[in-house]
Amino acid sequence: MPELPEVESLRLSLEPRLEGRSFDRIIVRERRLRQSVPVSLETELPGRRIDAIARRGKYLLIHAGADTLLIHLGMSGSLRWQALGSAPRRHDHVDFVLGGEVxxxxxxxxxxxxxxxxxxxxxxxxxxxxxxxxxxxxxDGAWLHRMSRGRRLAIKALLMDSHWLVGVGNIYASESLFRARIRPTTVAGRLSLARCARLAEAVRDVLAEAIAAGGSTLRDYVGSDGTPGHFQKGASVYGRAGEPCRVCGTAIRQIRLAGRASYWCPHCQR
DNA sequence: ACGGGGGCCTGGCGGC
DNA sequence: TGCCGCCAGGCCCCCG
Structure with a gap:
């Protein structure tokens, strides 16, 4: 579930605690993630100076010497600081040991x-x-307009395609479209330039506000200090099927679009 | 090339 | 009360 704002919040919190330091040891308890965790992680990473923590889409890139540690949280992943020696729990797959902490x-x-x-x-x-x-x-709107020409899928599905644009997952796709007053089912290639401009601005605003709020509280997300973010309290449509629209009072509707639950206000969004 | 759908995996929840 | 099926999320892969 972590989307761009959650990963950016995590990056910001890791930066001051990792930069210029190095991991003492890596402990892998479970290698079977999306890809098998390589043994080179344990042999190569310890002792290397961490130069920078970057983010690309929902990936964290931890630059250490000439090489890079790549981390993606998938849907249920989290990174948390714990005391060295605290017992690992179920699903605690990898420990990055640094000083007296993990x-x-x-x-x-x-x-x-x-x-x-x-x-x-x-x-x-x-x-x-x-x-x-x-x-x-x-x-911006011009890019969004140009790049969506000829595309016949629903705009929400296009927004969520990370090969097209990174960082917008299911929550923020619904929220951005509400903010732009565009129905999620609208065929992407038919959006006018003016509507594309509105949508681009909405995406940027929604993401920036979520980052400022420390990420969404949805589902399993917690920051690296264990505290949840606060964005979902302010969700306009996501997860609010049947509840009144905060703008007009109309009941929020839920549909399935490209296999994903999508929420929208039939009055505000056209 | 494009768009849709299934699979991955587990925990939590609703229904019987 | 227990069990079963469904759902959630991001991404990859396969199919038509």
Whole structure:
């Protein structure tokens, strides 16, 4: 469930505690994540100076020397600081030991990813195939309009395609479309330039506000200090089927779109 | 090339 | 009370 704001919140919290330091030891209890956790992680990473913590889409890139630790939380992953020696619990798959503490990777569903890749990680196939960042310059209404021409799928499905645009998952796709007053089922290629401009602005605003709030509280998400974020309290439509729209009072509807639950207000969104 | 759907995996919840 | 089926999320892969 972690989307871009959650991963960015995590990156910000890790940065001051990791930069310039190095892991003493890596302990892997379970290798079976989305990809098998490579043994080179334990042999290569310890002792290396951590130079920077970056984010690309929902991936964390921890640059250590010439190489890079790649982490993706999947749907249920989390990284939390715990005291060295505290007993690992079920689904605590990997420990990154640093000083008197452990940065512990926990992931019940094991959809996450921990990889050790040579170089900066940007040429890793998973990273190289990603679309642009919604919070970087270049993502605007004109880009969205140009890049959606000829696409016949629903705009919500397109927004959630990380090879097209990164960072927008199921929650923020619904929230952004509500903010832009566009129905999730609208065929992407038929959106006018004006509506694309509204949508681009809505995506940026929703993501920026969620980052400012420390990420969503939805489902399993917790920050690296164990405290939940606060965004979901302010959700306009996500998870609110049958409840009144906060703007007009009309009952929020839920449909299934490309296999995902989608929420929208039939009055506000056209 | 494009779009839809299934699979991965587990915990939590609703229904019987 | 217990069990069973369904659902959630991100991403990859396969199919038409």
């Amino acid at each position: 940065l512990r990777y926990h992931d019940p569903r094991r959809f996450g990813l921990i990889a050790w890749c040579p170089g900066t990680g940007t040429d890793h196939p998973l990273i190289a195939s990603l679309g642009p960042e919604p919070l970087e310059p270049g993502f």
